[in-house]
Amino acid sequence: MSSATASPPDVRLTARMVLLPDQLRVEYVLANQGKSVLAVYDGGAGPPDQEWPDLTGKVYVSFQAPDTVHLKRVRAPLPKGLRIRNVRIPSASRVEPGAERRVRFALKLPLAEHSEYFPDHAGASWDERTAKVAQLWIGLFRATPDTVFTPLPKRPDIFRLRGRFGPQEFVVAEQALELPVRVRT
Numbered sequence: 001m002s003s004a005t006a007s008p009p010d011v012r013l014t015a016r017m018v019l020l021p022d023q024l025r026v027e028y029v030l031a032n033q034g035k036s037v038l039a040v041y042d043g044g045a046g047p048p049d050q051e052w053p054d055l056t057g058k059v060y061v062s063f064q065a066p067d068t069v070h071l072k073r074v075r076a077p078l079p080k081g082l083r084i085r086n087v088r089i090p091s092a093s094r095v096e097p098g099a100e101r102r103v104r105f106a107l108k109l110p111l112a113e114h115s116e117y118f119p120d121h122a123g124a125s126w127d128e129r130t131a132k133v134a135q136l137w138i139g140l141f142r143a144t145p146d147t148v149f150t151p152l153p154k155r156p157d158i159f160r161l162r163g164r165f166g167p168q169e170f171v172v173a174e175q176a177l178e179l180p181v182r183v184r185t
Helices: none
Strands: 004-007 011-019 023-032 038-040 060-064 068-073 093-095 100-108 126-142 148-152 155-162 169-184
Parallel strands (some): 068 126
Antiparallel strands (some): 023 100, 038 093, 060 068, 126 169
């Protein structure tokens, strides 16, 4: 597993990414070493009975020149200059103090850039690139007494969030890995 470049210091993220002929497999562990309950924006998951659920289209993908691909499980930032009527708050997991969350998922190759507020559209043009570094970003916030975790009916381990939200913090794990990425031009 790769080491994490963690901020905040009381949350640790380790990840292992494996390249197969048709998919990228990502496995990570997020450890809450602090004293607060964490609301982690990684609840968008595949069926619980799948060992490697395909989360293509549910993970934000962006290419950062010259050779880094970001895989983001975060609350998407609002784009500047656009009016947004509905802000989607992603499903979340709840990680208690001293607990760990282990997650596995797969993404189809080649990876394709994907974001919440700039969806794919007919007529988009793409360029093929090769990333040499993959970064997994996980967004989270520290739950407040006003944060309400409502379990999803079919996934009691995943929650809809309501109430007060703290500022989003990020933990990042990085791995040297050569993989194909379709970049929107």
